[in-house]
Amino acid sequence: MGNFSRQMALSSALLKRLQSRRGALNAVNLGAARSFTTTEGHRPTIIHKRSLDILHDPWFNKGTAFSMTERDRLDLRGLLPPNVMSPEQQIERFMADLKRLEQSARDGPSDPYSLAKWRILNRLHDRNETMYYKVLIDNIAEYAPIVYTPTVGLVCQKYSGLFRRPRGMYFSAQDRGEMMSMVYNWPAEQVDMIVVTDGSRILGLGDLGVQGIGIAIGKLDLYVAAAGINPQRVLPVMIDVGTNNEQLLKDPLYLGLQEHRLDGEEYLEVIDEFMEAVFTRWPHVIVQFEDFQSKWAFNLLQRYRKEYRMFNDDVQGTAGVALAGLLGAVRAQGRPMIDFPRMKIVVAGAGSAGIGVLNAARKTMSRMLGDTNIAFESARSQFWVVDANGLITEAREKIDPDARSFARRVKEIERQGLREGANLAEVVRQVKPDVLLGLSAVGGLFSKEVLEALKESTSTRPAIFAMSNPTKNAECTPEEAFSIVGDHIIFGSGSPFSNVDLGNGNIGHCNQANNMFLFPGIGLGTLLSGSKVISDGMLQAAAECLAEYMTEEEVHKGIIYPSISRIRDITKEVAAAVITEAIEEDLVEGYREMDARELQKLNQDEIRTYIQNNMWNPDYTKLVYKKD
Ligand SMILES: NC(=O)c1ccc[n+]([C@@H]2O[C@H](COP(=O)([O-])OP(=O)(O)OC[C@H]3O[C@@H](n4cnc5c(N)ncnc54)[C@H](O)[C@@H]3O)[C@@H](O)[C@H]2O)c1
Numbered sequence: 001m002g003n004f005s006r007q008m009a010l011s012s013a014l015l016k017r018l019q020s021r022r023g024a025l026n027a028v029n030l031g032a033a034r035s036f037t038t039t040e041g042h043r044p045t046i047i048h049k050r051s052l053d054i055l056h057d058p059w060f061n062k063g064t065a066f067s068m069t070e071r072d073r074l075d076l077r078g079l080l081p082p083n084v085m086s087p088e089q090q091i092e093r094f095m096a097d098l099k100r101l102e103q104s105a106r107d108g109p110s111d112p113y114s115l116a117k118w119r120i121l122n123r124l125h126d127r128n129e130t131m132y133y134k135v136l137i138d139n140i141a142e143y144a145p146i147v148y149t150p151t152v153g154l155v156c157q158k159y160s161g162l163f164r165r166p167r168g169m170y171f172s173a174q175d176r177g178e179m180m181s182m183v184y185n186w187p188a189e190q191v192d193m194i195v196v197t198d199g200s201r202i203l204g205l206g207d208l209g210v211q212g213i214g215i216a217i218g219k220l221d222l223y224v225a226a227a228g229i230n231p232q233r234v235l236p237v238m239i240d241v242g243t244n245n246e247q248l249l250k251d252p253l254y255l256g257l258q259e260h261r262l263d264g265e266e267y268l269e270v271i272d273e274f275m276e277a278v279f280t281r282w283p284h285v286i287v288q289f290e291d292f293q294s295k296w297a298f299n300l301l302q303r304y305r306k307e308y309r310m311f312n313d314d315v316q317g318t319a320g321v322a323l324a325g326l327l328g329a330v331r332a333q334g335r336p337m338i339d340f341p342r343m344k345i346v347v348a349g350a351g352s353a354g355i356g357v358l359n360a361a362r363k364t365m366s367r368m369l370g371d372t373n374i375a376f377e378s379a380r381s382q383f384w385v386v387d388a389n390g391l392i393t394e395a396r397e398k399i400d401p402d403a404r405s406f407a408r409r410v411k412e413i414e415r416q417g418l419r420e421g422a423n424l425a426e427v428v429r430q431v432k433p434d435v436l437l438g439l440s441a442v443g444g445l446f447s448k449e450v451l452e453a454l455k456e457s458t459s460t461r462p463a464i465f466a467m468s469n470p471t472k473n474a475e476c477t478p479e480e481a482f483s484i485v486g487d488h489i490i491f492g493s494g495s496p497f498s499n500v501d502l503g504n505g506n507i508g509h510c511n512q513a514n515n516m517f518l519f520p521g522i523g524l525g526t527l528l529s530g531s532k533v534i535s536d537g538m539l540q541a542a543a544e545c546l547a548e549y550m551t552e553e554e555v556h557k558g559i560i561y562p563s564i565s566r567i568r569d570i571t572k573e574v575a576a577a578v579i580t581e582a583i584e585e586d587l588v589e590g591y592r593e594m595d596a597r598e599l600q601k602l603n604q605d606e607i608r609t610y611i612q613n614n615m616w617n618p619d620y621t622k623l624v625y626k627k628d
């Protein structure tokens with residue numbers, strides 16, 4: 001905004017304040033308040049700002065109380081959650097939040113101050129992005145659990161109360177037909193990364209509707225902190241197609257559309273329109289799908305992955321991270337990775353994450369066995385999949401199509417003393433698996449009985465992955481796992497836990513098995529290669545890079561993933577592996593001044609330097625004023 005218009009805006013605001021103060025004085029002195037105030041209240045305020053500049057100006061901002069016509073007039077459409085609130089509702093929401101602080105401290109993650117820390121960090125994020133990311137990068141181990149899993153889950157649950165300044169864009173079912181123009185309300189000319197959610201399955205917390213925007217913000221925080229994506233070029237997106245969460249549908253202070261979720265063709269039309277709009281404005285953007293319920297996660301992935309630069313983090317990122325963990329568990333037994341196809345693996349949870357892991361693990365086994373159809377078929381027998389209805393077999397009545405290829409044959413499992421719907425403890429008891437992996441979203445699912453059964457594992461070093469988030473959804477804690485199954489196990493969890501003191505001078509290592517070790521590198525590698533799509537090969541290369549990252553010595557100690565303090569380094573490595581694979585598959589189109597031909601000539605060291613040179617660092621740059 002130019003000086004003149006800034007002065008105009010200031011003077012009109014000042015005038016308004018002076019007038020209203022004078023009005024109040026008159027009211028006191030002359031007892032003529034009513035008519036004077038009424039007239040004043042109806043007079044519009046002239047402003048010389050639009051879009052985010054209004055929302056960021058405390059004098060003019062009305063937040064969620066901007067009416068729909070005002071939102072259209074002022075280019076605000078899409079920059080606020082869709083539900084228009086009255087000023088009274090705004091105050092009520094704020095007060096409710098203020099009072100809730102105490103309760104949140106009591107019921108939240110293990111750190112009682114986590115939500116308060118999130119607020120302080122969030123305020124810094126709103127004031128000064130450079131400083132915010134410096135704090136985050138320099139203290140990533142301490143604050144990732146605040147801006148990311150697990151606290152981000154609590155933030156999403158409480159988002160109605162925590163909402164202050166909007167961040168990101170909201171596309172709602174009511175915006176159909178408008179998205180192509182709305183997308184231009186976003187002020188950045190260039191966007192590299194979008195994380196989009198429809199809020200239908202936020203961590204293991206279910207349908208949180210519009211409040212799911214918090215997860216997109218948290219993931220993008222890691223994109224900046226770990227991958228050095230420029231924070232001016234990230235965009236969190238919430239697609240609000242309604243919610244099936246009955247509590248939110250009834251909550252008068254809920255910020256999203258209060259109607260049931262769109263489904264079928266209507267749903268697809270909204271997502272299609274969004275994809276077309278963002279790729280029209282930013283043809284080189286990468287879109288990460290996050291926390292969509294399984295029903296749509298696979299469907300949308302298949303629908304878009306050949307046409308757009310996109311991936312699904314819960315299906316593909318998680319698959320790679322789990323695969324790296326499974327290979328780490330083989331190494332930790334002192335066996336070569338090539339022994340992986342002999343592992344017996346029980347998976348609890350057959351949703352987007354579980355099925356993603358199963359598909360990736362089976363493909364890897366099959367490749368190790370010679371990559372034939374027979375190998376692929378035989379790899380299937382290494383997995384036992386248990387969902388909410390127990391062991392999945394071909395006798396299952398309504399079998400989910402994505403899980404079908406992992407359904408056990410009835411005869412085969414009868415020989416193992418099992419049957420359709422057998423419970424997890426029975427399955428573990430009979431199978432004696434090398435690995436027990438949980439992506440069920442059910443806290444405590446690996447009960448004492450299940451863990452006792454795992455003591456009979458035929459492995460010299462059984463591995464337990466309690467991957468569900470946030471903390472209270474973990475299938476078991478590391479303390480439970482080490483104390484019941486034994487000191488020799490390998491343990492990983494989706495949310496962070498502390499290592500366990502085993503009492504004999506030894507430490508039971510708790511690995512964080514979270515897709516955060518892959519998605520930032522997948523995004524960065526794709527961006528810098530300019531690959532048109534994100535291929536299976538690129539994802540596989542990312543997973544293998546993570547699997548090989550740990551040294552033999554670390555792996556023998558049970559440390560199979562890096563600590564989060566090394567996330568910037570592992571992300572660089574993953575990005576290098578992704579770029580190398582994209583070059584090999586001839587997918588690269590280059591990035592900025594690095595064209596495809598130049599990129600293809602780089603050796604491994606040069607690729608690393610290229611990555612390093614293109615990562616954003618949180619340093620102040622000199623600012624110089626220039627008229628538009
Ligand atoms: N660590 C990570 O990186 C990571 C990545 C993605 C997802 N997750 C977590 O995984 C969990 C599941 O995610 P999703 O997208 O697959 O969810 P989802 O809702 O699609 O799937 C959940 C699955 O668990 C099954 N289930 C429910 N109760 C069960 C029980 N008692 N026993 C066995 N299985 C049961 C369901 O039948 C379903 O198949 C969430 O908590 C999520 O936070 C973790």
Ligand SMILES: O=C(O)C[C@H](O)C(=O)O
Nearest residue numbers: 149203291314469514515
């Ligand atoms: O968000 C996370 O911490 C991991 C994963 O994407 C999840 O949905 O749980």
Ligand SMILES: [Mg+2]
Nearest residue numbers: 203290291314
């Ligand atoms: Mg997720």
